[in-house]
Amino acid sequence: QPKGLKYYYKNYFPVGVAVSAADLKDPGEVALILSQFNSLTPENAMKMGPIHPEENRYNWKDADSIVAFAQAHGLKVRGHNLCWHEQAPTWLFKDSLGNLVTKEVLLKRLKDHITTVVNRYKGKIYAWDVVNEAIDDDSTKFLRNSLWYQICGDDFITKAFEYAHEADPNAMLFYNDYNTERPEKRERVYRLLKQLVDAGVAVNGVGIQAHWSVYEPGQKDLVETIKKFASLGLKVQVTELDISIYPWEKNQRSLRPGESEVYTADLERKQIEKYAEVFKIFRQYREVITGVTFWNISDRNTWLDNYPVHGRKNYPLLFDQKLQPKKAWWKVVDF
Numbered sequence: 001q002p003k004g005l006k007y008y009y010k011n012y013f014p015v016g017v018a019v020s021a022a023d024l025k026d027p028g029e030v031a032l033i034l035s036q037f038n039s040l041t042p043e044n045a046m047k048m049g050p051i052h053p054e055e056n057r058y059n060w061k062d063a064d065s066i067v068a069f070a071q072a073h074g075l076k077v078r079g080h081n082l083c084w085h086e087q088a089p090t091w092l093f094k095d096s097l098g099n100l101v102t103k104e105v106l107l108k109r110l111k112d113h114i115t116t117v118v119n120r121y122k123g124k125i126y127a128w129d130v131v132n133e134a135i136d137d138d139s140t141k142f143l144r145n146s147l148w149y150q151i152c153g154d155d156f157i158t159k160a161f162e163y164a165h166e167a168d169p170n171a172m173l174f175y176n177d178y179n180t181e182r183p184e185k186r187e188r189v190y191r192l193l194k195q196l197v198d199a200g201v202a203v204n205g206v207g208i209q210a211h212w213s214v215y216e217p218g219q220k221d222l223v224e225t226i227k228k229f230a231s232l233g234l235k236v237q238v239t240e241l242d243i244s245i246y247p248w249e250k251n252q253r254s255l256r257p258g259e260s261e262v263y264t265a266d267l268e269r270k271q272i273e274k275y276a277e278v279f280k281i282f283r284q285y286r287e288v289i290t291g292v293t294f295w296n297i298s299d300r301n302t303w304l305d306n307y308p309v310h311g312r313k314n315y316p317l318l319f320d321q322k323l324q325p326k327k328a329w330w331k332v333v334d335f
């Protein structure tokens with residue numbers, strides 16, 4: 001078994017992977033995780049909906065099993081995430097009559113949730129994605145018009161960091177988002193981060209999700225993003241890395257009947273180059289980059305098989321469907 005990614009990058013940053021509790025029951029995936037990675041992120045188990053399905057009921061099972069596995073094998077854990085507009089439980093924003101709750105009620109519910117979840121894993125989770133994806137996709141807008149925003153204005157962001165810091169003053173607290181290499185999105189994320197830093201909010205870092213493709217981002221945009229966020233004194237982590245073989249453009253179409261999945265040698269070559277390119281930049285900025293996490297383990301099972309086109313196979317990771325290292329892996333460890 002070749003040495004794993006974590007060995008090659010031991011003098012750079014932890015190399016992590018997003019997992020489900022089910023992944024940890026598969027002997028092949030467990031062997032791959034333990035040989036390659038030294039950090040885990042729960043893909044879904046610690047999100048508000050899955051872990052807190054009813055106001056007075058928490059569902060700790062999957063999250064506990066992932067943390068217990070990490071503890072048993074000396075792996076770091078990134079918590080994901082404490083405040084998001086997606087996968088939020090139905091009870092959260094509504095009162096018993098189905099009306100939207102007041103700002104006071106929602107902030108109290110957020111505080112209870114964050115205090116309870118962060119305290120349960122205190123000392124076992126070193127970093128939390130506190131707020132996820134609060135910037136609107138429309139470049140003419142600033143904050144996403146989510147129910148969080150409609151009910152609390154932008155206070156929910158500051159409060160979420162305040163509650164998380166109170167619950168675990170030693171945890172690294174991150175704002176996490178995607179498309180942060182696109183200049184218009186970078187500027188708006190920077191604006192939010194600067195507001196938080198200037199207000200003395202306990203934000204320690206920014207998570208760039210890195211759901212990239214063989215076509216983007218360009219090196220210049222990636223470097224500019226890392227430097228811009230680091231200029232605020234923040235750490236940068238790559239939190240959800242995968243490199244799709246399809247371009248991230250609007251109106252993606254599904255495959256036409258008979259049209260085979262198109263993982264051509266040319267696309268794999270582009271993917272190998274893109275992986276080599278971004279890891280070279282991560283190494284160059286090792287002072288700022290404090291972690292790189294892949295979103296899913298292998299091409300065997302990736303969320304990109306069902307997004308944005310349901311049932312369209314993708315090959316975005318460094319391990320193939322047989323859990324074997326792909327050519328891109330050898331390039332990433334060749335330095």
Ligand SMILES: OC[C@H]1CNC[C@@H](O)[C@@H]1O[C@@H]1O[C@H](CO)[C@@H](O[C@@H]2O[C@H](CO)[C@@H](O[C@@H]3O[C@H](CO)[C@@H](O)[C@H](O)[C@H]3O)[C@H](O)[C@H]2O)[C@H](O)[C@H]1O
Pocket residue numbers: 043044086087132209240303
């Ligand atoms: O969207 C990709 C990234 C983007 N950044 C934030 C990050 O958190 C996000 O991760 C993805 O976040 C997605 C939700 O937005 C997750 O998708 C959810 O993943 C869940 C667990 O598999 C699914 O829930 C299961 O759904 C099944 C039927 O639909 C039900 O039978 C299961 O009980 C239920 O658990 C949800 O439908 C599905 O929407 C993906 O696995 C997960 O990879």
